[in-house]
Amino acid sequence: MIRTSRRTLLRTGAAFAGASALGFPSIVKAQAEKIRIGHLTPLTGFLGVIGVYAQLGVKLAAEEINASGGILGKQIDLLSEDSINPATASTKAQRMLEQDGAVVLLGEISSASSLTIMQVAERNKKVFFSTGARSDALRGKNCNKYSFHCDIPNTVMVNAVGTALSQKGMVKGKKFFTLTADYIFGHDLLKAAKVFFGAHEANLIGDELIATDVTDFSPYLLKVRQAKPDVVCCNLAGNQVTNLVKQYAEFGFPYPLVGFNLNTGDAWAAGAGNLSGTWPTVWYHTLQNPTSQAFVAAFTKKYGKPPENHAWIDYITLKLLAEAINTTKSTDSGELIAYFEKQSQFDIGKARKAYFRSWDHQLVQEAYPFTVKPKDQMKDQWDMLVLGEVVPTANDPLEAIYPTREQNPCEMKS
Amino acid sequence: MQFEFLLEQVVNGLVLGGYYLLIALGLSLIFSVGGIVNLAHGAFYALGAYVCVELTKRLGFGASVVVSPLAVALLGILFERFILRRFYTADPILSLLVTFGLAMVAEQAIRMIWGAAPVSTEIPQAFRGSVIVGDFLFSRYRLLILAVVAAILLGIWWLLQKTSFGRVVRAGIQRPDMVAALGIRLQPYMTAIVMLGVGMAALGGAFFAPITTVHPAMGAEIMTIAFVVVVIGGLGSFWGVIIAALLVGVVRGIAIHFEPAAGEASVYILMFLVLLVRPRGLLGERIEKFE
Incomplete structure (x- = not known):
């Protein structure tokens, strides 16, 4: 056994206390x-x-x-973690604000997790940028003063694809069969799709709610075949989309597959030769815009592959947040909210500048439908998609494709 | 018409069950002979898929779906020789811990080699599309998988029942001490069983690579359903696992026919009911502690 004399112990303790007094303040500072x-x-x-x-x-x-001097002359200390699920997302958000001293939160893709973080942000009176969640309900009945929404909402995705499909004569009088993710995002997307079908004289002849952990879609595909639709529509999310797309190609049905939600990461995962149809997107790395192309170049240089749309949206969100803090010279929630609610304009790498709509905090921006390139025309594995005409067109106001206050009312408590 | 639709789901469920079998049977065999619950089994499934995708770029899908499981089976030799062999007679908790750790190491290794983003490959043109037999529709590709699974099952049955290799393995399962007393070393047989088990898992991964998302966590995902099948069938039972795999596929198909949202839950409800009535599983050995 090692014996430590009382004197040694005291000496060590005193040395440690001294070092603390001298050294720690600089660390704290x-x-x-x-x-x-x-x-x-x-x-x-x-x-x-x-x-x-x-x-x-x-x-x-x-x-x-x-690298360019930080914000307000200070460096950003980014704390980035896996949100895992809605309950853990909420716990981590609370910890980041309470214990870690985060002044603002951003991120998330799952609408269910985003909803719980929004509640934490409101309780703590801190701003949260929900970067990738798309449920309309987050901007509508669940909206709150401290939450801002950067991705396009479900209604916009439905309008972007629906407009493209209408132009091809694939909507009016056609029979649709939808496959929907069984959580808040999917339910919300189906609701938006039903509104669109109703307004454009299309018939929804079948819908299947599918759990998020399903990997085999064959029983659902048999039900699609039994219903004999004109168009099959995918309202799924994440890996679900990739698995469906691959298995739809496997079964080789004659009914065209389209979708109201797809991320480029899911398209790349499905691979060339499996994906077809018309889908919506918020951004794609081939978009010809100087800001976008500068980002694509920096990202590709650093990571050796082009960015996906969620990389872009989290990138531009932190950039516009930095711009807001530098302009207001404050990280105070009240001042930041007031700044964004003035509908200040931001260059997000698209033809038109974007702004947060004052009454629902939605980042109003352009969106795009896309189709898939023939395999022999792809330059590389990332060059899969062909962007369609931007929506809304240059002559229409940006808000034309977004839900109106009547369609998706938001009551913010001040 | 409703009945025909239901029947179509039942037949499709049997096909899917055949696929579950590829993963579950190896898991069960390794437990039977070595007494080890191999939590790293899913890692070999994932490796099978990744190696297949990688080889397809050079050799085409046909050759890759054969070479990939063989390559992973060779890796199984190292797995048995340097890891599993140390734990046959040890406390089962140790082998659980080591295989669990290995599963995590393998997942991270895949992430480091191939990246976090999924990789993809596609079905050869000849196997795309569906065939209609009578009133039933089948994916051409899944029929191919079913044929291969049936051939493998037949092969394994023959190996275990009709060869001297199988006699030693079966004796080793029932009375390893007696086999040892007769001067037969079980270790080479164990190596062969592990090769067979992980090779089958890799074949499952290779076959499913073109029709599912190939990503680093795919091994962990498949383990849940593999365990459900093994637990329902009875850990260590050859025929039990076969019946359970087909049953799981069929029950899921029927559930989706009537109540789509309950499709995944139905499998766990089935497991719950089986365990309630027969804690050892359908054809598992009796566990006195529970009965």
């Missing part, structure tokens, strides 16, 4: 000179594949901001 920002996104589970891209995007933004 160093920490105080950073602005801590919390980032949550699913890195595991059915949305994990696209969440990984989101994390790469936000890290690149933080590095670029820090």
